[in-house]
Amino acid sequence: MKKSRKLIAALCGASLLLASASAWAAPKTLVFCSEGSPEGFNPAFYTAGTTFDASSRALFDKLTAFKRGTTEIEPGLAEKWDISADGMEYTFHLRKGVKFHTTANFTPTRDFNADDVIFTFMRQFDKNHPYHKVGGAKYEYFNSMSMPDLIKEIVKVDDYTVKFVLKRQEAPMIANLAMDFASIHSAEYADKMMKAGTPDKVDFEPVGTGPFQFVAYQKDAVIRYQANPNYWRGKTPVDNLVFAITPDPSVRYQKLKANECQVMFNPNPADLEAMKKDPVVNLLQKEGLNVAYLAYNTSMAPFDNPKVRKALNMAINKQAILEAVYQGSGKIAKNPIPPTIWSYNDAVVDDAYDPAAAKKMLAEAGVKDLKMKVWAMPVQRPYMPNARRTAEMIQADFAAVGVTVEIVSYEWAEYLKRSKEKDRDGAVILGWTGDNGDPDNFLAVLLGCDAVGNANRAQWCYKPFDELIQKAKVTADPAERTKLYQQAQVIFKDQAPWATIGHSVVFQPVRKEVVDFRIDPFGGNIFYGVDLK
């Protein structure tokens, strides 16, 4: 490995020298100022976006894929798929002629086939799989998407056909398989490393079928990739991709200005104005796939009364929050799902800001001198720039209708834990970023009866709503599902378990010479297809 790295280094050095000598043959290198270090290079182990950027989004493919820059599904390593009439069997027809990366310690002898799919999923699914315990992996995403309860078996029909048999119907299944944890690994490489007594290498020196292949990682500093010349969609326009790990957002911007990188992630909101005016910067923006909300504890009086919740919602001046907290980089939320997700019900009317009416409604509900707690998260998240400030504004709004608010906060891990508890005192500010672009990923995860005591922070189990989303989950026809989710959103608004606060807008500055970079709605950074002028 060392030797070959030196060889690569020498080659890189040589090519750079050549590059300076003859500009016409210059290899194109795209540098990305990333936010942090990847936890590792096997996306199935982790849940962080920084890790996915460095692994699944550059190195790997999945059976299905999200069309770049959208939440739409397109074929990936599976060319097409059939779903049985009862919705219990998914048969994937695999793409032929797909090559795995050739790296320092692995030269594939065969193309991608069904064995690789079986290896990838059985490693996560089967506790007795020889690779299951390698690296002390926990496969948290596979588990949290309920895969172990969902999958009955995965069958290799022939070399290019794989069948997933489910225990129950699950309409989002196809979208789930486009997620990062479902990145397809090489079974051949795994076997080889197991025989060599170094199974860990599969996770540290990754081999995939993706548009880039791994060259080297210097911890906390630099990750280097080169374009996969054999990529099945066609080679990406740039020759090298480098992640320059730069934790501070203002420094990332300085690096972008100095052309030390051409694309940067997660700008400091304070720098946005300067970026808009900067002649070298192209500030891209897109609505985020997220929502921020205030969840009442609907199992406790007086918040068990929808009228009280509705009245409080009417007391919140969301426009003011949008201006003060999101500073223009957001949009008022009226539904629990963002407008970028299909089935978003635009016909739903948001609760009007009307303190006088709110006060009256509270009085009618028999609520007097209400004292409550509002929980403010201690951290900044993509959907919520400043929870403390938001809580203070809600506190002032509620005071205007005679409700006294005490703001509480805990350290982040503690906050996540305590806010789940069924007898939690107070309303919680929190939010969500979508995993797979499916409405189920918001509505069932955050508001379903099964999620009470867990991600359902409103502790809200409302049968008419739950029946709709359960039905939608087992309905294959997208038009029919859309209708069910739209009805669910109407019920949600009527019952008001949350005050929906906002959806953030994601900004991404790139240099002017960058061509065709598209903001990923899932918050990722995808460099396939990106070019430099």
Added chain:
Amino acid sequence: MFGYLLKKLVVILPTFFGVTLVAFVFIRTLPGDPVMLMAGERGLSPERHAELMKEMGFDKPILVQYGLYLKQLAGGDFGTSIVTKQPVLKEFATLFPATVELSLCAIFIAVFIGLPAGMIAATRRGSVFDHTVMTGALTGYSMPIFWWGLLLIIFFSGILGWTPVSGRISLMYFFEPVTGFMLVDSLLSGQPGAFSSAVSHLILPASVLGTHPMAVIARQTRSAMLEVLSEDYVRTARAKGLGPQRVIGLHALRNAMIPVITVIGLQIGVLCAGAILTETIFSWPGVGKWMVDSIFRRDYPAVQGGLLLIAAIVMVINLLVDLLYGLINPQIRHTE
């Protein structure tokens, strides 16, 4: 001298033991746990939580865990990071040279500028130079590192374009680390321009990290010098007709150095704290940033191992400083 060394070593061992305990307890008393943080907003069921804690061995009574940890340490094993799944010692060894390189350059800049500045200020007490140095030192000392670092980047890299913004070397250069010290490795690589690239990347972060120690050293040198200059033996030396250079350079400086060296030794600990911020701003892949990340992720083995290793190194440095006193002033050696 040997007895002196032995005495010092006897103190170090229990201190080391104490550090293991503090590191172990400290990270566990922080609210939240690694599993909870991994799950994020989604959360996970209490059963799954318990299962994962058990798999990582965090379900055992804390005393048992501590016992196991000591046993592991005795075998030279600092544990495995629960996030990256890499041995803690390996991660530390990868990152530590970067911190050392940065800190050494910082302390070098601090001494190289702070010491003469303090000396000259003392000999020209009340002069414009003295006032300038002392005002500069006070400003430097009160400067928040984060802000100072950004300011220098914006000025020197952004406006003037003299230095690169961040990192350890230009991305053009790519070679396998040999020593982990970029200045050395860039020379070893033999690639033209690599060394000067490494130097240009080091200047800003080293100056930022060196600012606090420089201020402290300048002030300390000045006051120590002033004290010594009023001593009898200095007056005697002057009365003997020795030139000011010899009086200050030999008689005064040597004696004034004792408190100054103590301060420089103490600054090593301060550097660790400054390194965290400096490394974050300048994207410097050192142990400071790594420790903070590990704390935020509740990566227990990494935090414990990291604290322990840093503490051990600081202790060794302090020991060396103690020994250095003996070299500078034989009296200390004898009275101990």
